[in-house]
Amino acid sequence: MRAGFCVFMRVRVKPEKREEFIGLMRGLQRDVRANEPDTLVFEIAQGDDPLEFLFFEGFTDEAARERHQKMPYHVAVSPAGYACLAQDPQIEFIRPI
Numbered sequence: 001m002r003a004g005f006c007v008f009m010r011v012r013v014k015p016e017k018r019e020e021f022i023g024l025m026r027g028l029q030r031d032v033r034a035n036e037p038d039t040l041v042f043e044i045a046q047g048d049d050p051l052e053f054l055f056f057e058g059f060t061d062e063a064a065r066e067r068h069q070k071m072p073y074h075v076a077v078s079p080a081g082y083a084c085l086a087q088d089p090q091i092e093f094i095r096p097i
Contacts, residue, residue, distance in 0.1 A: 002040075003041060003058030003059060004061040005094075006041075007091065008057075008091075010089065010090040011052070011089045012052050012087055013085055013086055014051075015051060017084035017085075018084075021053070024077050024080055025081065027073075028073065029042055029044060031071070038061075039059055039068050040058045041057060043056040058096075
């Protein structure tokens with residue numbers, strides 16, 4: 001199945017919050033993969049900068065993305081995850097061709 005709606009997000013974390021952020025995101029990634037069949041891709045990657053993380057999310061459609069954001073574990077982890085950020089995330093909504 002192909003993704004019908006994708007999200008690319010780049011975040012920068014506070015140096016002292018890096019390990020906490022990684023732990024939170026590993027838990028989120030585990031929960032998404034276990035509970036969201038309409039979330040086809042949920043990858044978090046790190047480049048050369050140890051404080052920058054990239055999210056690649058692919059959903060069957062926009063409704064699946066909206067359900068993802070309302071899942072109890074996503075709602076629960078969001079405040080702690082945002083508290084780790086050094087600045088607002090850069091988010092792009094993308095439709096595959």
